[in-house]
Amino acid sequence: MVSFLSSTGGGLFGNTNTSNTLFGSKPTTGGLFGSTNIASTGPTTTNLLNQTINKPSTIQELIQGAETLAKSVSGPELYGDKRDEIVSKLNQLSAASGVGKGYYKHDAPQVDYNPEGLFYRLKSVGYNRQSNYKDGDGIVGMVMKTSISNVATKEQRQKIVDALFVILGSKPTVHAHLENVRPLTDELIEVLFYVHDKAKGRVSAKEVAQFFNQTAQFQQLQNQLQCVKVTPRTQLSEQELLNYLKQPPVGFDLIFWEQCVKENPDPKNFVPYPIRGFEQLRERQKLQQAEIELQENVISDLRGRLHTVQSDMSVLQNEYVSIKQTKKQLSHRLLRILATQVLLQKYCKTLDGDDERLHAALETVNAHLNAPGQIKDKIIDLLSKVETNTDVWKAQKLAVAKKKNVSVDKELTTEEVNHIRRYLTRCRSSLEQMTKKIEKTKKDLDIVMKEI
Numbered sequence: 001m002v003s004f005l006s007s008t009g010g011g012l013f014g015n016t017n018t019s020n021t022l023f024g025s026k027p028t029t030g031g032l033f034g035s036t037n038i039a040s041t042g043p044t045t046t047n048l049l050n051q052t053i054n055k056p057s058t059i060q061e062l063i064q065g066a067e068t069l070a071k072s073v074s075g076p077e078l079y080g081d082k083r084d085e086i087v088s089k090l091n092q093l094s095a096a097s098g099v100g101k102g103y104y105k106h107d108a109p110q111v112d113y114n115p116e117g118l119f120y121r122l123k124s125v126g127y128n129r130q131s132n133y134k135d136g137d138g139i140v141g142m143v144m145k146t147s148i149s150n151v152a153t154k155e156q157r158q159k160i161v162d163a164l165f166v167i168l169g170s171k172p173t174v175h176a177h178l179e180n181v182r183p184l185t186d187e188l189i190e191v192l193f194y195v196h197d198k199a200k201g202r203v204s205a206k207e208v209a210q211f212f213n214q215t216a217q218f219q220q221l222q223n224q225l226q227c228v229k230v231t232p233r234t235q236l237s238e239q240e241l242l243n244y245l246k247q248p249p250v251g252f253d254l255i256f257w258e259q260c261v262k263e264n265p266d267p268k269n270f271v272p273y274p275i276r277g278f279e280q281l282r283e284r285q286k287l288q289q290a291e292i293e294l295q296e297n298v299i300s301d302l303r304g305r306l307h308t309v310q311s312d313m314s315v316l317q318n319e320y321v322s323i324k325q326t327k328k329q330l331s332h333r334l335l336r337i338l339a340t341q342v343l344l345q346k347y348c349k350t351l352d353g354d355d356e357r358l359h360a361a362l363e364t365v366n367a368h369l370n371a372p373g374q375i376k377d378k379i380i381d382l383l384s385k386v387e388t389n390t391d392v393w394k395a396q397k398l399a400v401a402k403k404k405n406v407s408v409d410k411e412l413t414t415e416e417v418n419h420i421r422r423y424l425t426r427c428r429s430s431l432e433q434m435t436k437k438i439e440k441t442k443k444d445l446d447i448v449m450k451e452i
Contacts (some may be wrong), residue, residue: 045208066118071097072102073119098277102336117277122277123251125260126284127270138202139179139233140209145226148183151191160191163224167217173198181273182291192233205232211260231274241271249274249306259329369431376431383424390417 010297048363071077073095076087091111094100098115115123133139144151151157157178179192195203209232211217221227224336248257252274260272275281369376394417 016329020418029183068104068111069118072104076104076108078103092119096121098122118251120251120276124275125252125257125272126275127264127266128273129269130271131235133205133233133235135204135206135232135234136202138205138208139192140194140205140212140230141233142191142193142212142221142225142230143184143228144189144191145187145228146189147187148181148189151181151189160225161193164193164195167212167220167224170353182294185286185290186229208232236271244271337399341382347451379424379431383421383428386417386421386424393417 035438073088075091076084076091078087080085091102091104091113094102094113095117096119097118098120100113101112104111114120149158163174165174168176170175174195174197176193176195179194181189181191183189194205195208197203209230212221212230218227218230221230245261247261248254257272264270264272275284361392369375394414
């Protein structure tokens, strides 16, 4: 939280600038929730950190002003008695409040107390979020004195685009495009736009701001769009940022400013910025509330769109299931039609040479497999003999081995017998699978014939 009557930096309410904002003397950013960049309205500068406070032009004037300010709050010489102490305390109170004028000597000019004074106490430091836009992006911010409800529809926003097109000279190759519209206060909104030239692409933000800040063009913006200010939204250069961080704002102590720079929570995105008075704090709070409302509206809109998308997805899913089922039915019908067409083409036709050769080859294979005394019967017979006469064969081999004085393991071991058994089992399984496939194919052909 921003602390007043102290020198602690805050950061809940974003940045505030009393002179270089998008709309006069009021703040233009939404704090940590926005990325608004307060920039100068001059034609050649877009620095967030430029200040329009009147500074002394020479070191001598600076020293003289500091001396008169110090005398007014510490040693007035008006009456020469205790009343000077009372005047001193009154001047201290005025200087701390940043209002009024102070007197310290009859023949000396009065001293003005303002929020930029060194002894002003209602001040602190917050952190601005820097703009993410570059000059080449061409993004320009325009503050309009209207409510967000007046630019809520596409038709209303198109009127803004049409007005900008006319002010740009009604050239067919130059068009303005809205980037975003966001509320600043109840009566002010910020419109982000860029200008696109078909010949050059996006026009730089500085050029666009310089064009619209000309007297004639700005007068048209005021009359047609109730424009308050136009400023480019550009990112700070490293040198500009470095120069700003080195020099404390008017009325701030250098050591305190350096401490705020070191305590920056996000140096890449935030920069310290002075906050003076409750008016700036209140405006910053309003901006943050407007930013929160904007984000809530966006979230609500996204929820509604998400619900709509989910409903559409459910409808599409049901349609997909229905189409998939229809496709499957059509595929079956197409298969039946193709089979019927093939049969009709070959109906009452004699077998050609290829059919005869294929038929003969299949008959030969079938005869070799299933004919009595052929491969299938031989394998089955051999397998049954292996399963039933294993012990007899083993005894015979042992007897032969004893006669030859040869180890049984060198002839046919149990492992080898098992290997032969597994091999024959696989052969039988293969034959059975082949038989099943032939039977299945025969059944499929019978079904096709019935359908025909």
